[in-house]
Amino acid sequence: MRAARLECEKRWSLHRANPFFVLGLPADATRSEVEREGAKLLAMLASGIEGAERAETPLGPLTRDAESIRAALAELRDPERRLAYEWWARGLMAAGATPR
């Protein structure tokens, strides 16, 4: 039972760490918008600007760092992976879920 719960936890965390949520972008963001936002966030984190390390997502607040932003960028560069993330993010946005 606990193993099943851990599996659900893992899957929930994967959804929560959707790269669109990490970068704070809508699901229809273009490739250049994604790259620009990633670069901006990395620069903000490097400069220690307040608020850059925290993302408000439809699934609750998320702490982000340079590593998670780079990982999000890498995920969205892969078209197949982007398709899946986009499908989930679009579905949630369409359901009226707003960042909290």
Place this chain on the structure above:
Amino acid sequence: MNPAILIWIVIFGLRAMNSGKTPPGGTAPPGQAVEGATVALFFFHLGLVGILLAFVSAGWPQLALYAWLVLAFPSWAVWRVCQPLRLRRLGLALLLLVYGRSQTRAGRRRLFEWSLGGGPETDSPEADLPATMRSRRSPRESRLVPADGWTTCAEVLKAEATGAIEDAERLVSGLLELPARTRMPRTVARIGFGLLAEAALRRGDMESVMRRASLGSGRDCRFYRLLARAQIAGDAPEPLLWIAWALSPRRIRNLRLLRQARSSAAAMAPPTALNSGSPWAAHLQLLERAARGDRYDRHAVLGLAAVWEGHLDAGAEAHLRARALELGVIDAEAACRAVQEQVFADLEALAGQAEGPWPVGEWGGLGGQLLARAEDRLYGELEPWVEPYRQGHKTEVAYPLVEWDRWVSFQAALRRLEEAFGEEAVATAWHGGLRLAAWNWPCRLLALHQERAAWACHAMFEWTAAMAERFGDEEAARVNHENAAVAARQIAT
């Protein structure tokens, strides 16, 4: 002679004699070891009386009284003084004075050591999970560890101490499933189960506290039961809870634990507030509930699967494929399939965490696939235990405690099957080979380990007999009852 001295001598004599008694309906083990120990204990206590008299005559009656309390009631001193005050060495020394065979002494010692956070194996780099007991212990050491109430409680505490919560819970569910006739020493019921409940309380897992405290008796368990009830159902009267706390033996520590448990419950985050109008939102809401450990039944999962049906049809797939082509996906079909598979994998994980039976009815589409997959998985979980006996292969029998741990896992797999698919599924499994495993397993274990495995084998035989009665298997029921009686005669007290 002073009449009080005579009374002491009689009391010690009777206690020493009682220590060698065999269980009701049982026979003494071979040899004269027990009789020898009884006589030795009698003379030991006689010597104690002499020493105490010397204290009195030397003008130290109070010292004599304290010494008498500790030496006459060593078990009380160990569990009510040394354990709360963490006096390890004194506790271990006093445990030597508690009556019992060497086997039960070893179990007490293990429980005492693990109640203080670690036994002699804690320093070992491999000391982690019960499941790894096989590799961790030397064969000789493992053979010496019996499987009984003491050692099982010690293993639970050990699993808790090493963070293997799932192993601890599995062993506790084995204790919950013990047949009514299985013997459990009174100290285990009063102290051991109290310690288990306390370990769960430290983690703030009140449901586990309730389960563990319900196993035992005494002031500790009563307090923990009420505390858990107050937290889970909120229907335990506050004054009653405080009275139970006031009567509980470890008030200062219990007060701290009580405050800790309350603060951890208050620190839980609120659930996500998503609109559940769409399958995406409903899906993630249920997944979040599952991740938080909230309870929900399988209806909720099948309902979600039904909602998804309309959003994973041919039209939705065509839209997804068109977007895949826009993004430059080379194999658009495979990418679309991966999305659907992710939805199905989530649903499967949700179904695994859900409670209750699968709703009866004709389920097609995603719901039907989920049901079929769950059935295969649950029958498959029993195979590792059943297959060797079905094929008549020679099975390897490990050490008693390891075998007990495996048996508890086997029972848990069967429980999951029954919960999901009912008694009919268990009957199918019983006649499909489960009977052979449940019958032969304790026979081989008892034959190999004798009295060190007697307690576990007694519970195993009784369980098998109860299952056989349930499914009208008269021969298996009769023989397993007889086997249980044989095992009972070998249980050390």
